Amino acid sequence: MNAQDFKGKTVLITGGTGSFGHEFLDVIRETDVKEIRIFSRDELKQELMRLKLKDARIRFYIGDVRERDSVDQAIRGVDLAFHAAALKQVPSCEFFPMQALMTNVVGSHNVVESAINHQIESLVCLSTDKAVLPVNAMGMTKGLMEKVAQAAARQLNEGETKISCVRYGNVMYSRGSVIPLFINQMKQGQPLTVTDPQMTRFLLSLRSAIDLVLFAFQNARQGDIFVRKAPASTVQDLAQALKNLFKSDVPIEVIGTRHAEKLFETLTTAGELMRAEDMGDYLRVFMDDRDLNYAKYFTEGQPDEQAVEDYTSHNTERLTVPQIEQLLLSLPDVQRELTLVGRQ
DSSP states (O other), X not given: OOGGGGTTOEEEEETTTSHHHHHHHHHHTTTXXXXXXXXXXXXXHHHHHHHHHOOTTEEEEEOOTTOHHHHHHHHTTOSEEEEOOOOOOHHHHXXXXXXXXXXXXXXXXXXXXXXXXXXOSEEEEEEEGGGSSOOSHHHHHHHHHHHHHHHHHHTOOTTSOEEEEEEXXXXXXXXXXXXXXHHHHHHTTOOEEESOTTOEEEXXXXXXXXXXXXXXXXXXXXXXXXXXXXXXXXXXXXXXXXHHHTTOOOOXXXXXXXXXXXXXXXXXXXXXXXXXXXXXXXEEEOOOOOOSOOHHHHHHOOOOOOOOXXXXXXXXXXXXXXXXXXXXXXXXXXXXXXXXHHHO
């Protein structure tokens, strides 16, 4: 990260009291940032963050992305914005799809339009692998969020608000994820509840997700989507790796897939890969910037492209159980839990 990018800047993080917000704060607080605004609905989480950090540069704004007035109030005077506010739990979104729509789509539209109207420099929107070829309400609404962001980006010129997105898979040990669930089950002597042993998921540390967001912020062109390449594992192997680390003999219980879960996730489709740039650890998926005048594309035609596959958790690098153990040991939360278990 180039600390100069944040020097003297005012930064807004929507949904800033979540896992991403906490980690991102730790990173940019090390810079000469002028002000950091945390925008969220939860006053308790804001108060706990205020008491913990005691940093005069952090300002807290109560509001909801669904309410444009509260977004405008928070974004006025901002230079850079990172949009993390969302409904993220697949079952919750499945049972309450209109709530997912209001937050993930309407709320994101409010953030995008407010950022443009207030002429901020850059807006990075956080998306998910579930937005690609979606089968559930959460993924569908996050996919629409990407479309909202790119539709706005098509109307903007050089020098205006730069809008980009990032897309990543499961963040390890994030709130509501399976790793803290498994650890809690082991601590209570309960079976590890596995949905489908052969289900695969991308594995990404929260720090790697932060690096992706920073990379997008520093390298984005209008409407880009950035993807962090990541390895994957089966849910069975992940459970076994945790059992090994915690020296647990609890059984693994297969309970079946939850509502609208996929057997594997997709980070980029074959069509997106056709127009993507490989940037080493990252993929830049360029925005389709065609206008509504399709006729010229039909008459000009398209050159033949080499056939490629979707980039999925089934065909990416598959981690072995020992490799998963090493990745888990790199997570501070897992290290803390191991230390606590060792003291018992």
